[in-house]
Amino acid sequence: MSRIGRKPIVVPKGVTVTVKKDVLEFKGPKGAMKMGVPPNIVFELNGAELVAKNESGDLENSKYHGLARSLMANAVQGVTEGFKRELDIVGVGYRAEVKGKQVVFALGYSHPAVFDIPAGIDVVVDKMTHVTVTGVDRQLVGQVAANIRGLRKPDPYKQKGVRYSGEVLKKKVGKTGA
Numbered sequence: 001m002s003r004i005g006r007k008p009i010v011v012p013k014g015v016t017v018t019v020k021k022d023v024l025e026f027k028g029p030k031g032a033m034k035m036g037v038p039p040n041i042v043f044e045l046n047g048a049e050l051v052a053k054n055e056s057g058d059l060e061n062s063k064y065h066g067l068a069r070s071l072m073a074n075a076v077q078g079v080t081e082g083f084k085r086e087l088d089i090v091g092v093g094y095r096a097e098v099k100g101k102q103v104v105f106a107l108g109y110s111h112p113a114v115f116d117i118p119a120g121i122d123v124v125v126d127k128m129t130h131v132t133v134t135g136v137d138r139q140l141v142g143q144v145a146a147n148i149r150g151l152r153k154p155d156p157y158k159q160k161g162v163r164y165s166g167e168v169l170k171k172k173v174g175k176t177g178a
Contacts, residue, residue, distance in 0.1 A: 005065030008049040009073045012080055017050060019043050024072060028079030031120070031136040035075050038064035043072065050076070078136040085145035087131040091160035094152075095128040103131070107152040107162070115148060130165075 011017055018025040024043060026033045037043060040061040042053050052069040054062050077083075089096060089105075096105045103123050105113040117123050121135040121144050131148060135141045145164070154161035156172040163169065 003066070005052050005054065005062075005069045007069065008046075008051050009069065009076055011045075011048050011050055011076060013048075015076060015080055017045055017076075019045050019050075024075070026075045026079045028076075030079050030082045033075050033079055033136055035071055038068050041065060041068045043068075074138045078138055082134055082136055083138045083141045085133045085141055086165035087133070087145060087148055087162055088165050089129040089131065089162050090154070091152075091158075094160065094162075096125045096131055097128060098123060098125050103148070105148075105151055105162075108160070109152075113151045115151065118144060131162075 015026065015028040018027075022037050024035050024037060026035070038061075040054065040056040041064055042055045044051050044053065050072060052065060052072070054065045089107075091108060094105075094107050096103055098104075098117075101117050103115045103117060103125065105115065107113055118140065120137060121133060121140060123144075124132045124134070126132070133141055133145045133148070135144075149162045149164065152161040154163045154167070154169050156169060157174050159169055159171060
């Protein structure tokens with residue numbers, strides 16, 4: 001049995017959880033989400049706690065027990081607090097700006113890089129070099145941040161590009177002209 005799967009999920013006030021056979025629906029102050037439930041995993045709502053149980057009890061399905069519990073805990077956290085990833089743009093002339101449902105990046109290429117913002121995600125650009133990605137779905141927030149970082153990955157030699165805030169790069173020494 002999974003140790004993580006056995007831990008109950010505390011549902012805070014202001015969050016409603018609807019338990020159906022294959023889907024759990026979460027509604028909270030930040031938004032709403034639907035999460036699919038893996039086969040043979042059952043969720044029960046006991047007061048203000050959500051408990052995951054392995055219905056079949058065999059080891060083949062127990063691998064989904066902790067996964068399902070973690071996904072549902074992330075959904076509860078997402079509808080109450082939301083998730084956030086911050087990126088920094090480093091380089092001379094590198095900048096970003098939001099235009100409608102798109103973010104336009106100038107990253108040293110001959111053309112601007114245009115990134116479409118998916119539904120359910122908010123992107124805020126501060127000082128043209130700091131990008132904040134927020135949303136309810138943890139996986140989607142992380143994927144959007146990774147896609148933005150992929151537009152110009154940090155260069156190990158000149159340290160330029162798009163990086164996560166707080167990311168430490170190991171600087172490589174370039175060739176010497178000796």
